[in-house]
Amino acid sequence: xxxxxxxxxxxxxxxxxxxxxxxxxxxxxxxxxxxxxxxxxxxxxxxxxxxxxxxxxxxxxxxxxxxxxxxxxxxxxxxxxxxxxxxxxxxxxxxxxxxxxxxxxxxxxxxxxxxxxxxxxxxxxxxxxxxxxxxxxxxxxxxxxxxxxxxxxxxxxxxxxxxxxxxxxxxxxxxxxxxxxxxxxxxxxxxxxxxxxxxxxxxxxxxxxxxxxxxxxxxxxxxxxxxxxxxxxxxxxxxxxxxxxxxxxxxxxxxxxxxx
Amino acid sequence: xxxxxxxxxxxxxxxxxxxxxxxxxxxxxxxxxxxxxxxxxxxxxxxxxxxxxxxxxxxxxxxxxxxxxxxxxxxxxxxxxxxxxxxxxxxxxxxxxxxxxxxxxxxxxxxxxxxxxxxxxxxxxxxxxxxxxxxxxxxxxxxxxxxxxxxxxxxxxxxxxxxxxxxxxxxxxxxxxxxxxxxxxxxxxxxxxxxxxx
Numbered sequence: 001x002x003x004x005x006x007x008x009x010x011x012x013x014x015x016x017x018x019x020x021x022x023x024x025x026x027x028x029x030x031x032x033x034x035x036x037x038x039x040x041x042x043x044x045x046x047x048x049x050x051x052x053x054x055x056x057x058x059x060x061x062x063x064x065x066x067x068x069x070x071x072x073x074x075x076x077x078x079x080x081x082x083x084x085x086x087x088x089x090x091x092x093x094x095x096x097x098x099x100x101x102x103x104x105x106x107x108x109x110x111x112x113x114x115x116x117x118x119x120x121x122x123x124x125x126x127x128x129x130x131x132x133x134x135x136x137x138x139x140x141x142x143x144x145x146x147x148x149x150x151x152x153x154x155x156x157x158x159x160x161x162x163x164x165x166x167x168x169x170x171x172x173x174x175x176x177x178x179x180x181x182x183x184x185x186x187x188x189x190x191x192x193x194x195x196x197x198x199x200x201x202x203x204x205x206x207x208x209x210x211x212x213x214x215x216x217x218x219x220x221x222x223x224x225x226x227x228x229x230x231x232x233x234x235x236x237x238x239x240x241x242x243x244x245x246x247x248x249x250x251x252x253x254x255x256x257x258x259x260x
Numbered sequence: 261x262x263x264x265x266x267x268x269x270x271x272x273x274x275x276x277x278x279x280x281x282x283x284x285x286x287x288x289x290x291x292x293x294x295x296x297x298x299x300x301x302x303x304x305x306x307x308x309x310x311x312x313x314x315x316x317x318x319x320x321x322x323x324x325x326x327x328x329x330x331x332x333x334x335x336x337x338x339x340x341x342x343x344x345x346x347x348x349x350x351x352x353x354x355x356x357x358x359x360x361x362x363x364x365x366x367x368x369x370x371x372x373x374x375x376x377x378x379x380x381x382x383x384x385x386x387x388x389x390x391x392x393x394x395x396x397x398x399x400x401x402x403x404x405x406x407x408x409x410x411x412x413x414x415x416x417x418x419x420x421x422x423x424x425x426x427x428x429x430x431x432x433x434x435x436x437x438x439x440x441x442x443x444x445x446x447x448x449x450x451x452x453x454x455x456x457x458x
Contacts, residue, residue, distance in 0.1 A: 023317045024290045027324070031283045036321050038280055041328040120333060122426040 051118045058111035059137055065104035066141025067150035072097045094175050108137055179207065179234040184241050187227050195240070196222060198230065210235075211243045221246045272336035280327055289336070290320055296414075297344050303409050305348050306398075319347045338423035341414075345406070345424055373412045374443065396446045404439035411436055 030036045073096060081091040112133050115121060121129065144150055176185040177200055184207055189197035194212040199205070209230055211222060221228055230243040267275065267288045279286035294316065301312040323343050330339050370393060397405050403425075410416045410424060418436075422429040 023313055023320065024287060024294060027290060027317060027320045028283060028287050030321065031286065031324060036324055038327045039325055039329075044326075044329040119331075123422060123428055125428050125430055 048119050051114050055111045055114035055118070058107050058114065059133060060140065062104050062107035062111060063137045063140035064144055064149060064153055065100050065107060066138055067144035068153055069097055069100045069104065070141065070145045071150035071154060072100065104137070108133060176229060179241055182233060183229060183231050184209065184234075185227070185229045188222055188224050191222060191224060198228070198241070201227070208240045209243050210240050211246065213242065213244055214246060218246050221248060273332065276327060276330050276336050276339075279324070283324075286324055286327075289340075293337075293340055294320075297340070300341070300409070300414055301344060301348050303413055304345070304406065305352060307348075307351070311351075315347050315351050316344070319344045322347065334423050335420070338416075338420045341410075341416075341420075341424045342426070370412050374408070374440065392450055396443060396450060399446055400439065400442050403435055404442050407432060407435045408439045408443065 027036075073092070081088065086094065112130055115133070116126070116129065176183065178184075184198060184200075186198040186200045186207070189199050189206060195208055195210050197206045198209045200207070211219065211230075213232075227248075229247045230241060231245040231247070232241060232243040234241050267278075267285055270278070270285075270288075272289060272292065275285045275289050279289065297319065298312055298316050301307065301315050302309070305312070305315075307315065319340075323340055326343070330336065397408070400408070406425060407421055410421045411418075416424065418429050418432050421427075421432045421436075425432070427435070
């Protein structure tokens with residue numbers, strides 16, 4: 001900036017100074033009277049620490065969401081993809097736990113906003129910060145998955161908040177239980193001759209299944225209290241599902257949810 | 261260690277540290293900055309002079325209350341400008357008004373500096389444009405107007421602006437670039453109006 005410009009600015013500022021001595025005096029007076037005191041240093045240190053801590057906790061929760069997503073996708077009955085006659089991407093879309101993905105995004109976004117408020121972080125590019133948080137959360141999520149934290153989390157949620165958790169899992173139930181689509185899933189209730197009652201785990205509705213055309217070696221799977229997945233054809237007129245095959249439910253899913 | 265008698269030659273950062281045990285040092289800091297900051301508030305907002313003085317007083321009180329949060333990673337100037345910046349924005353929000361006019365005229369060199377840095381011909385006589393700068397600034401987005409004021413009126417570096425508005429230096433550079441484009445756009449829009457005025 002040239003000298004002339006600097007001088008001009010200084011002159012304008014001096015004009016302002018003439019009228020602000022009252023502010024100066026008033027502030028000093030308030031300080032002298034003890035009405036205004038500096039906040040202790042620990043207040044700021046603690047605030048910064050809490051912001052970091054909150055950000056890191058949210059990041060870990062986000063990472064836990066990643067581990068559960070991996071667990072649910074990995075643990076799904078991929079071998080049934082062909083039974084359902086679906087392509088890989090279609091099957092993935094059907095089973096993908098989008099609610100967990102949403103939870104992951106929310107936790108990550110909140111973690112980022114907390115970390116951004118910590119001292120000095122604003123100097124870093126938001127894109128870079130988000131990328132670092134994303135990469136860290138995925139790596140920690142993989143680590144959690146390897147430690148089987150995801151299994152435990154999935155089991156605990158299924159046990160303590162079954163209604164909410166199964167609502168989130170509804171698409172999977174829908175995938176497995178579609179009489180008009182040639183598949184029904186449920187718990188065997190009572191066997192009489194070549195027919196048994198199959199109770200759907202969520203709706204508790206009972207459907208009559210006829211297994212007369214089932215190969216003898218498969219009939220051993222039909223045990224009262226066990227969960228089965230039946231493939232076949234739904235006879236709407238007689239309101240009976242004619243099973244041509246019976247399978248055990250997805251083997252890798254945790255047991256209590258499978259059986260519910 | 262700076263003694264009381266050395267206040268006038270002490271750096272702002274030293275004075276900020278001394279202010280915790282000797283409020284007179286804070287008085288010296290206020291004297292150093294009150295003119296600049298009052299000017300800045302009035303450039304940035306539409307408040308009256310009395311309103312600007314209220315904001316300045318509240319900002320100084322906040323600065324004193326938060327002296328322990330000041331650290332050497334920032335210059336005192338950037339730190340106190342940030343407090344004033346936030347306080348001014350906060351007062352706008354409380355009043356729920358958008359600035360409608362600058363309380364003091366824009367300094368004469370603003371346009372010169374803007375043109376000099378950008379090497380752009382605005383296509384309007386400089387003196388005529390000068391009288392319309394306030395109106396153009398008012399219509400600009402707040403974030404762009406802020407960086408233009410800090411860069412071309414307060415003569416702050418990109419790094420200082422980054423510390424004042426708490427955005428990365430890269431973002432500041434982007435804002436300044438966009439602010440110049442927006443300024444040029446408004447000048448182009450107002451050109452016919454300016455010519456008619458003449």
